[in-house]
Amino acid sequence: EPMLAKFIQTYLSFEGFQVRLAGNRAEVVAEFRKQPVPDLILLDVMLPDADGFDILLRLRQHPALKNVPVIMLTGKATRESVIKGLASGADGYVTKPFEADALMRAVRTVVGLPEDPAASGAAPDPWVNRDAKS
Template identity: 40%
Template sequence: MTESKQKTLLLVDDAPANIKLLNSALKEKYQTKVATSGAKALEIAAREPKPDLILLDIMMPEMDGFEVCERLKADPETQHIPVIFLSGKNNQDSRSKGLALGAIDFIDKPIDVTMVCIWVTEHLKSIQSSSD
């Protein structure tokens, strides 16, 4: 359990209620950082220590999640950070686009926090075992 405590998640959503829900579900097991805009997410992701995983909303004003992911994956400093999209845009085109941009998963909204916690844990385990 202490190893999980060291993992850092970046939660990105423009809706404060979604951030609060995710943060309250994940902060017991992980370090969490939050951003309510794409620009802030890029800023936080570039800082040390880098997040181990990013949960990223798609539909945000100014810069949507697709653009954020594209910029993260284009930057050698952040391209290794796994991204999971969280979105109410539950259609095959959005899923395909998100995965093509380099996301490792796509979770539909409204989110089930129990399932999000399971997905995050499993993805972090998978990432850890592939880097060993």
């Protein structure tokens, strides 16, 4: 979904990530041949000419890419699909529609980054009156 991919690219870029996009089998292969090896792969199950589960299985067999964390990002939200993704080696599974903050938490968790302080409640809550007496 090109519009969603651009949104995710923009969102992750604002969060400080360098993002590369691939929307079909040829683009996926071309991106995986580029250096550097990605730190994370967000992979849709349904690509126009490829199956994300098949790509995931191939990634897990590839010497240079087998340890790259993969989050499946897909509309396939059935229990069977989630189990298939995780059993095939996905490190996370986010279903569409999704909240951008939830995706960001999954990304940070999978790549081992600390949680965003604003999302964890560390930032002051504007709705709390800190001057009120208990």
